[in-house]
Amino acid sequence: MSQPPHPRTSSAIPPTAILHQTSGPDSPEKPEIMSSEEEVEVNHGKGVIWRGGYRIPLIRLRFNDVCDEGSTVILNSGLNLHDVLVDAVVGVLDALYTPKTAPTNVRSVTFIVRSMDGVAYTTGMDIDDDHKEIHFSTDYIAGVNERSNGKQNKQEILGVIRHEMVHCFQYNAFGGANGGLIEGIADWVRYKAGFRPPHWHRGEGNEWDDGYERTAYFLLWLEDQYGPETVPRINGWMKSRRYSDKLFIDLFNEKPDELFQRYKKWCDEHKEEESSEAACGGDAKESAPDKEESCPETSPQNEGDDHSYVEVSEPREDCNVSEVKLVARDRLCKLTYDGTGSFKRFLNSFEGLIEVLDSNMSEGERKLLLVTALKGDALAWLDAIDPEDEVDYPGLKVLLESNSSAAYKS
Numbered sequence: 203m204s205q206p207p208h209p210r211t212s213s214a215i216p217p218t219a220i221l222h223q224t225s226g227p228d229s230p231e232k233p234e235i236m237s238s239e240e241e242v243e244v245n246h247g248k249g250v251i252w253r254g255g256y257r258i259p260l261i262r263l264r265f266n267d268v269c270d271e272g273s274t275v276i277l278n279s280g281l282n283l284h285d286v287l288v289d290a291v292v293g294v295l296d297a298l299y300t301p302k303t304a305p306t307n308v309r310s311v312t313f314i315v316r317s318m319d320g321v322a323y324t325t326g327m328d329i330d331d332d333h334k335e336i337h338f339s340t341d342y343i344a345g346v347n348e349r350s351n352g353k354q355n356k357q358e359i360l361g362v363i364r365h366e367m368v369h370c371f372q373y374n375a376f377g378g379a380n381g382g383l384i385e386g387i388a389d390w391v392r393y394k395a396g397f398r399p400p401h402w403h404r405g406e407g408n409e410w411d412d413g414y415e416r417t418a419y420f421l422l423w424l425e426d427q428y429g430p431e432t433v434p435r436i437n438g439w440m441k442s443r444r445y446s447d448k449l450f451i452d453l454f455n456e457k458p459d460e461l462f463q464r465y466k467k468w469c470d471e472h473k474e475e476e477s478s479e480a481a482c483g484g485d486a487k488e489s490a491p492d493k494e495e496s497c498p499e500t501s502p503q504n505e506g507d508d509h510s511y512v513e514v515s516e517p518r519e520d521c522n523v524s525e526v527k528l529v530a531r532d533r534l535c536k537l538t539y540d541g542t543g544s545f546k547r548f549l550n551s552f553e554g555l556i557e558v559l560d561s562n563m564s565e566g567e568r569k570l571l572l573v574t575a576l577k578g579d580a581l582a583w584l585d586a587i588d589p590e591d592e593v594d595y596p597g598l599k600v601l602l603e604s605n606s607s608a609a610y611k612s
């Protein structure tokens with residue numbers, strides 16, 4: 203999460219592998235915006251580095267263990283991390299600002315690849331919030347590699363980096379902004395960059411601030427209604443104000459809940475278009491490198507085993523717990539089993555999510571959730587196995603599993 207940008211004068215930078223250097227200590231604090239003719243393309247070693255009219259902060263890269271499986275996945279992904287990180291800075295600034303309005307307080311971004319729970323998080327260094335750290339989990343990307351047979355690696359690395367980079371530069375109403383909105387803006391930028399994972403779908407979520415892609419799609423709709431400056435205006439509103447939902451009344455003359463109701467109605471009326479659009483990348487501004495591979499149709503591994511994005515925000519216990527639960531609830535809502543593929547794998551995901559959500563959940567409630575996740579052939583099995591709704595939860599799991607392995611063999 204970023205603090206509202208404001209100029210700082212000095213701060214120590216711990217030594218790590220330096221990807222490239224921006225302004226030295228003697229450089230002017232607020233360099234003039236260069237015109238495009240004068241612009242220096244990324245200039246290694248010395249001087250201020252510019253790209254597309256934006257000042258690039260010092261970017262540093264650290265692998266805590268290059269032998270870690272997830273590190274290998276990143277190093278073998280074919281991505282040039284220099285370009286990926288610089289492009290992420292420019293892409294984020296260009297999505298939310300212009301060269302004249304872009305904040306210049308961020309002095310460095312350190313990208314740290316290490317083993318940890320969750321996906322990634324962004325934080326300011328203890329010493330100075332204008333030095334940002336993006337922590338990226340090797341365990342997570344190793345899991346993506348395994349589940350997708352490597353097909354989602356690039357898209358996911360690019361997408362997570364873009365999302366986290368937004369947190370380095372976005373305004374957050376002095377730290378008090380609605381968390382769902384902050385995450386929604388980050389995923390809106392990710393979507394616009396073309397790094398949409400296959401499990402994202404328009405029209406999901408029950409509240410405008412459910413966060414992540416659910417709020418991102420709401421923002422995309424707002425943008426359609428109110429023009430391309432919509433999200434930059436929302437972000438800009440939070441530069442110098444304390445957060446309240448008045449933001450939406452100021453900018454759109456309506457409360458966010460009312461706007462969201464209109465959005466949901468619109469989604470219901472345009473369901474057909476979404477499913478064809480969802481198949482291949484929507485209106486993404488840049489095309490994703492592996493776009494064809496990210497289509498649900500060509501990534502069966504991701505269908506029904508859908509857990510490619512569980513971000514854990516800043517490591518603060520109170521907000522971590524609720525955010526993980528929120529994500530688990532969402533994943534559970536989307537998790538279905540139609541009789542194809544491994545029931546066991548489905549069940550492992552199903553029970554894992556329930557453990558996160560409510561490990562004390564009763565068997566009756568577990569059965570209800572399991573039964574409502576069945577579709578197609580699996581639903582037909584259920585009718586045959588338990589026509590009177592009498593079998594208990596453990597019994598139902600056993601029967602479904604034996605049915606599934608019998609169907610597999612036939």
Ligand SMILES: [Zn+2]
Pocket residue numbers: 365366369385388513515
């Ligand atoms: Zn985030």
